[in-house]
Amino acid sequence: MARRVAIVGTGQTYHKSHRPDVTSREMIKEAVSSALADAELTIRDIDAIVIGNMDHFESINYVDTYSVEGSGGVMKPIMKVTTGGTTGATVAIAAYYHVSSGFFDRVLAIGFEKNSESDTTGAIITCSDPVWDRFSYSGAIPSLATEATAYMEKYGATQEDAALIAERDRGHAMNNPYAHLRRPLTVADIMASPMLAYPIKLGDICPRSDGACAIVLAADGIAQKITGKPAWFKAAAVRHTYTWFGDSTDYNKGLVSMQRASKDAYAQAGITKPVDEIDVAELYLPYTWAGLKWIEDIGFCGPGEASKFVGDGHTHMGGKLPINPSGGVISTNCIGATALLRVAEAAIQVMGKGDTRQVPDVRNAIATGFGGCFWSDIVILSSERP
Amino acid sequence: MSTQNRQGELMQLTFAYPMPYEWSIGLYGSRFFQEIKEKRRFIGIKCNGCGMVYVPPRRVCGPCFKELSELVPLSDTGVITAFSVVNYPFIDPNTGLQRPIPYTYGYIRLDGADNIFSHIINETDLGRIHVGMKVRAVFKEPDRMQGNIQDIKYFDIIS
Numbered sequence: 001m002a003r004r005v006a007i008v009g010t011g012q013t014y015h016k017s018h019r020p021d022v023t024s025r026e027m028i029k030e031a032v033s034s035a036l037a038d039a040e041l042t043i044r045d046i047d048a049i050v051i052g053n054m055d056h057f058e059s060i061n062y063v064d065t066y067s068v069e070g071s072g073g074v075m076k077p078i079m080k081v082t083t084g085g086t087t088g089a090t091v092a093i094a095a096y097y098h099v100s101s102g103f104f105d106r107v108l109a110i111g112f113e114k115n116s117e118s119d120t121t122g123a124i125i126t127c128s129d130p131v132w133d134r135f136s137y138s139g140a141i142p143s144l145a146t147e148a149t150a151y152m153e154k155y156g157a158t159q160e161d162a163a164l165i166a167e168r169d170r171g172h173a174m175n176n177p178y179a180h181l182r183r184p185l186t187v188a189d190i191m192a193s194p195m196l197a198y199p200i201k202l203g204d205i206c207p208r209s210d211g212a213c214a215i216v217l218a219a220d221g222i223a224q225k226i227t228g229k230p231a232w233f234k235a236a237a238v239r240h241t242y243t244w245f246g247d248s249t250d251y252n253k254g255l256v257s258m259q260r261a262s263k264d265a266y267a268q269a270g271i272t273k274p275v276d277e278i279d280v281a282e283l284y285l286p287y288t289w290a291g292l293k294w295i296e297d298i299g300f301c302g303p304g305e306a307s308k309f310v311g312d313g314h315t316h317m318g319g320k321l322p323i324n325p326s327g328g329v330i331s332t333n334c335i336g337a338t339a340l341l342r343v344a345e346a347a348i349q350v351m352g353k354g355d356t357r358q359v360p361d362v363r364n365a366i367a368t369g370f371g372g373c374f375w376s377d378i379v380i381l382s383s384e385r386p
Numbered sequence: 387m388s389t390q391n392r393q394g395e396l397m398q399l400t401f402a403y404p405m406p407y408e409w410s411i412g413l414y415g416s417r418f419f420q421e422i423k424e425k426r427r428f429i430g431i432k433c434n435g436c437g438m439v440y441v442p443p444r445r446v447c448g449p450c451f452k453e454l455s456e457l458v459p460l461s462d463t464g465v466i467t468a469f470s471v472v473n474y475p476f477i478d479p480n481t482g483l484q485r486p487i488p489y490t491y492g493y494i495r496l497d498g499a500d501n502i503f504s505h506i507i508n509e510t511d512l513g514r515i516h517v518g519m520k521v522r523a524v525f526k527e528p529d530r531m532q533g534n535i536q537d538i539k540y541f542d543i544i545s
């Protein structure tokens with residue numbers, strides 16, 4: 001039987017477009033120190049570390065050893081896990097497995113990125129297959145845009161429907177002191193912003209951020225001694241597909257990886273009615289249409305119903321199921337940290353440490369990671385020890 | 387080369403040189419490009435486990451984890467399943483230069499195939515391109531072909 005595991009501390013940097021004042025290892029140190037302080041632990045208490053970022057974004061190999069003094073991992077068991085956009089969630093899940101297995105009691109999970117150090121679109125293009133996809137592949141924005149055109153064609157959703165997602169998330173970011181973009185954006189602003197790749201406009205897409213995030217996980221019996229309110233893992237699911245775009249994408253079926261991962265996660269957590277049983281969601285929504293289509297794939301509403309579900313205010317703060325109290329990816333995107341921020345923010349909500357962005361009385365929180373060619377990770381955290 | 391900001395207090399180092407690589411295309415991938423050069427059409431490969439016809443052809447069906455061997459001739463036509471007109475400038479890692487914009491990046495279901503194929507569609511006017519339109523591949527002249535994905539110049543909308 002696997003051991004129960006909880007998140008007992010989180011830390012993150014104040015995210016910005018450019019941090020020329022630090023190297024990435026120094027930036028990692030900021031997040032790790034803040035997570036340790038949150039858990040009232042020192043680096044000596046940490047038994048093992050899992051770390052990741054976007055492969056080759058900063059053109060640094062072996063980031064586990066490159067960053068070893070920043071992570072606190074000198075002469076400790078440390079492993080690098082990188083899975084593209086999902087990296088942060090995969091890192092959290094790998095750390096969960098580390099503790100759950102019984103091999104380690106207290107483990108740090110770290111994600112980071114300095115997007116300012118490379119051309120993000122150029123770097124993302126090198127993730128695609130060099131023989132088949134790299135010639136025409138155009139980075140994340142047009143790739144997501146294709147999904148949006150297919151979704152609009154199928155369900156008649158409008159560009160305004162999508163823009164409401166960014167208006168919501170950017171509004172929520174006003175409550176988060178760590179968010180990168182803290183300036184409200186309205187549907188009208190988004191509609192008037194420059195068209196990057198039809199139908200995605202500047203206001204529909206996430207920024208490029210420099211930042212890092214770290215969380216501390218602890219085993220059952222130890223977690224309760226560290227904090228009175230640990231965020232217990234109830235479920236963790238990973239569904240990764242191809243890096244080959246033509247194989248990973250089926251516009252008729254939707255985001256299949258998220259459908260499968262959420263089905264698995266709900267079964268692990270014993271959740272049958274997600275909207276009624278989940279209190280808050282931190283979803284990796286890198287562009288606005290994701291806030292429509294993917295909440296259908298995760299089962300918050302039926303196919304084609306997302307525009308109405310969001311339009312009715314159910315996912316705003318104060319709604320039935322608030323999405324992204326942190327401001328989400330639309331407000332902050334330090335890619336290797338982005339999915340870990342979702343997990344950390346979900347933990348913050350469960351632990352009741354959200355301050356101005358806190359949703360009241362959170363029992364269950366869900367976090368997602370999204371990566372590369374439409375693959376998904378899901379974590380469900382709870383205030384109840386499972 | 388180093389650059390400085392904040393009045394020279396904080397410095398950054400720039401790297402901007404090419405690094406060469408050589409990637410194997412594989413047996414069936416090579417056959418795909420040879421078929422284009424010789425017959426100006428596509429070939430796919432069929433999985434005997436699930437019946438999927440994949441293009442480009444490859445040795446393994448991922449979901450079934452089975453070896454594939456049944457090459458299937460396809461035509462040069464297909465249907466647009468999704469597209470985007472790309473309008474923002476970026477450095478193309480294939481060339482080290484800015485990729486010329488605007489252009490249309492699209493996914494095409496080639497007739498007879500079950501998965502989809504990504505390439506360039508020769509139409510950037512949003513009033514004249516829709517999901518579901520029929521397209522035909524336009525190939526380079528055989529003597530200019532190099533055995534790579536650019537042997538297909540782009541796809542033209544035909545209806």
Ligand SMILES: [Zn+2]
Pocket residue numbers: 433434435436437438447448449450451452
């Ligand atoms: Zn098969």
